[in-house]
Amino acid sequence: MMPRRASHQVAPLFTLVGVVLVLHAQLAFAKDESGVTTQAFGTHNGRSITLYTLKNSHGLEIEAMNYGGIIAAIRVPDRNGKMADVVLGHERMDDYVPNPPYFGAIVGRYANRIANGMFILDGRIYTLPKNDGPNTLHGGIQRTFDKVVWDAAPLNGKTGVEFTYLSKDGEEGFPGNLKVKVTYTLNDSNELIINYEATTDKDTPINLSNHSYFNLKGEGDGDILNHEIMINADRFTPVNQNLIPTGELRPVKGTPLDFTKPTRIGDHIEDNYDQLKLAHGYDHNFVINRHGNGIVLAARAYEPTTGRVLEVSTTQPGVQFYTGNFLDGTITGHGHVYKRRYGFCLETQHFPDSPNHPSFPSTILRPGETFHQTTIFRFSAK
């Protein structure tokens, strides 16, 4: 028999351990009625990272975290109801540090390229860190939107999550304190709605996008060349050898960039056309056909073996169609090797290098204005 003294000490100890375990479990995995589940997902620079899982009534699931606002998974049914994760990604938060292909991330302050890491605004020259030959790509090097920890909270009364971040005056060379809010909302029409909002206290360029790599067959399941794609664009912005727009808006008609009718990605990707050679495949900004600033369909992708369809609609003027030309099999995810062209991106955006092209739609946000953009990714199967 245990001495009395000992049993007195042991019982409260067990209770304490029990309470701690229950509390820990609640903190590590919490679900509310809106279809949002939260899960502790590691730490970065001493800040805790949370994984938010959004689930709708059809079982569609989106996973996103406050490190880089990264979308880690999108699970959608095929024509027989079979689920697959259709974005390239990783299981563990640490595998996203670093994330050279920008898998799933929010990119900014300036998505895509700024030539020679330089622009002139209000008569002042601004220089930015160069990370892509002579260019600044996706906002710079250190504190870019894909690799900072955002504040996060589930959305009230919606299946969604809100990420906020204050990019300080001078961060990565950009002027102004820029307050950014990005929300991901999932609805029962199988739409993932991404809303971007920002305000500034000094004139500054801004261009925000999401850098998800899709493979509608399922991540890791081969290349994307067999997908059929339609891009609602009669023109694109041809690039020079540094992938910087020349300023021309070239008709796609008669070129391998004509996706105005659904076309297999692989059909012309190896054509002997200067723009494809320069970019090693598709890596081009398309000028979305639109009247006014509303939401229009930018692109539709269809994967014939599974029947999965992705439709991308947006308020933005452009969409970068990138065919994962720089993936080279050195990055793995979920136990799969991600080889060249294992994913494609449809990065809705303003045109690359707009601050240096006065003829392109302006990317300058001024104090008192609010930057607003919306992109909707809609999933279905046929």
Ligand code: GLA
């Ligand atoms: C963008 C660019 C590509 C490439 C990827 C990241 O899509 O346009 O050239 O840099 O990001 O690998």
